Amino acid sequence: MNSLPEEMLSAYVDGECSPDEIAEVEARLASDPQWRAILLEIESTRASLRSLSAQEPPAGFVDGLLATPPERSNGPRRTGAALAAIAAVIVGVVLAVPRDTGGDATPVVATLVDTHGATSSFEADPVSTLAPIVAPSGLEP
């Protein structure tokens, strides 16, 4: 009798036991106060669940369903709509980025020399304006 699983108590209160199982459960209940306590718990919890009133949807929910049947709506689910919005943003960004026009990537050398030469000088060269390196006096031979 001790091998009877405790879950039989839920099956018992739900009317899901066979006649043999009912006899076993009732015999165990008659002899085991712990099982009787558990049975009370199960019955109480079950009653609590079954007494829950139906959760009402927001006002207009059913009318909204009828107004936009799933296959005629733009997106059946908010998550689908969100993914569509993300995809639209990605497409927009891709289209906005300047694209390679297909021309020769090598710069025209003459233009490059003229431009660089006009804006470069030794005075403006940051390397040339660095302070000269002098060895510390204490390290001189």
Add this chain to the structure above:
Amino acid sequence: MPDGVPTWEEIARDHGRFLYNVAYRLAGNDADAQDLVQEALMRVRRGLESYTPGSLEGWLARIVTNVFLDDVRKHRRRPTIALPEQPDLVLPPSAAADEVGEGFSEEVQAALSVLPDEFRVAVVLCDVVGLSYDEISVSTKVPVGTVRSRIHRGRRMLREALT
């Protein structure tokens, strides 16, 4: 549409609230419940051709449950808790359901929401929808013995969460 088979509009109008209630008990919040109902109704629309007149609400509950379980598999949105293998703790008696106050529904819903998904599904289908163990077994594609275990352990965990 064959005799005895409702139209999609009839289901949305007459059973939209039922679907929402089941979805809300499973998902635990309004936004997810609305999403579940919309997805379920899409499947209803596709499945009406093959629907055999019978327990319409059982069929609808099965669909919305499958939508929920599919979402869970994809997102694992909700936290799960470790379960004792042998929950043999005897808990003190609680007040009967008709003795509690207005906020009790919210307390029960909060307790339901922390159950692991597969246990919440079993308890909701049994105690909210009123399906038999066989029907839950078919709906969730698990053996009846597993259904029985999940219902019992789910109720025990729920009881612990409520005390």
